[in-house]
Amino acid sequence: MEAGERMDFEDGLAILESDDLLALGELADLARRVRGGTDEVYFVQNLYVNQTNVCRVKCKFCAFAATQRQPHAYTFTAEELVEDVLRQREVTGFTELHMVNGESPHVDFAFYRDTITALHEALPDVHLKCYTASEIHHMTTLSGLTHEEVLRELRDRGLGSLPGGGAEVFAERVRRLVAPGKEHPDIWFHVHDTAHRLGIPTHCTILYGHVETYEERVDHLIRLREQQDRTGGFLAFIPLAFHPENTVFERRGWRHTTGADDLKMLAISRLMLDNIPNIKAYWIMMGMPLAAVALHFGANDVQGTVVREEIFHAAGARTETEQKVEELVHFVREAGRIPVQRDTLYNELRRW
Template sequence: MDDLLKFRTDQEKEIAGIVFNSGRISDEQALYLYENSDPVFCAWLADYVKNARFGKDVYYNKNTHVEITNICLNQCKFCSFYRRKGEEGAWDYSCSDVISILEQKNAEEITEVHITGGLHPEKTTGFYSELFTHIKSRFPHLHIKAFTAVEIEYFAKADNMDFETVIALLKEKGLGSLAGGGAEILDDKIRKTLCPEKTDSATWLKVHKTAHNAGMKTNCTMLYGHVESYRDRIKHMSELRNLQDETQGFNCFIPLKYKSYGNQMGINKEISLSEELKNYAISRLYLDNIPHIKAYWPMTGKENALLALSFGADDFDGTIGDSTKIYSMAGAEEQKPSMSEKEIRQMLKDAGFNPVERDSGYDPV
């Protein structure tokens, strides 16, 4: 057996030793993997970690998104989603629109609604408190996952409240967890290039810490493959790993690859599938304290998401029901993302995995 374990370099041998002994890889070791190791080596280690935790189980849920408005006061340069009020392609749903949408999406049969949108001048804590009251009264079983840290900061400023109060008010009305978006790369120099008006790194982390301290789980993301370096990715994940050591409040990390269509970044090139898969694997290895790594299929495509499950990811996201436009507007290959539960289960089984329906807290349903 020892003869089979031939390592290309001493550094790879050392990293494998740490991983197989449930240790923590350093920033320099993560950089070594990004700069020197091939995707198969990274996949081998990441798959070991994933299998040790979850075996062949792969999680999915029955969910829908409501992107309540794409009218946004910000103009992030990478964003293909936002519009100005009155501009062609802008939308803005009322509370009753959202209830009708959920009825059309057979919300009785799903477990989670994911609500997010632009920073709308009239939609702040009061509007969403009313919306959640309506949703919970019509569909009491639905877990409401909503808002990025960017929206929470916006509500706090607009309504002159602190983060604790905004989160407590929305939680009382039915907010179950926060989404992980808006993190982009947690480095303020990079954020100046990507999204100069957006929540800074420290505030993004503070909002999540506040939610965790209030007993609320959140997700976290990384938008990568644009202007950042490998060191910037590691710095980003280091901020997440440090906060998770303190709070244990992140459920899931979702790597989001930059898509080049319809934005102001002026970068037309996207990273390769090979680099994307390697990034899943390094995320799994570096973020040893975040339980779940999601392969978000509406962003990367069903087949690529399936591949990512052999590179450390354990969560396939959900049925979606053609309810999100954020990535289709950015040129994703899934222009109308929707999968039946049967389709997800069959796809996972055919690839040798054990499909497990989960709730929003990752307990099996």
């Protein structure tokens, strides 16, 4: 690795099969530094919102989605959403709005277009990081437009970047088991490819810790690395551990991933994804103590202040939903690193 050689499939598998966790951490931290990483750890002030939880897809790992008829189903209009976001803005500052939703069959493309327009008009200085590749694809089925036409239109109305959700695990075997209603992975890649070519940066993820094998995890990372070689538009990679609560997997006795597995996943992400600059330790899912350790396993970003988060909490995440800037700063310092507040595009806003 020090010779700059790219890790191949077999290397990736050997890493995941290794039990020498500390050596893996050291290797991942070294990889981060060799590629120009410093002691800086980034975070962003962001607000998470979900405009609708109505979804037609029915992924087996999802505890968030509802059908239109269920009592907890909701869909906010653009006006209601803007009102809510402006109310939040009075309480906390944020530079990024992170929005993902269910794929509601009861809306049309104008719903999304008008939402972006209204958000951008109300918050022109806030970066709109909205809609997974699956949602963008959903908009094409609602409207008959192409991915490019949908993305162009949203970009021209103020969309800044795409979050990385909907990737799950790309292997078809896994997708058939956990998300049979979801589009083919080629579509996920086509949306991101198109976004990158239109100058819209995106993020990428893996949802691990359910039915996938180590081979399938490595395959997932290699596919992302190849895409990044082609278009270079991924800003960051976020490994997301599966939370079984309130899903069919809980009834089958599934448990959370272990801390060791989470750290291993971060380390291999840093080692394999040699062309994606930022690896996030998503504290909302792993909790702050483990996220602090993660900073020594290849992570250089702790996501954000996340004022509200519903998706992982619907599936049993027990972390706080808001982390104040001072607490994040304290936590990064305690881990021996320099806290740097960033905007979505990794421009430095403030350092401590």
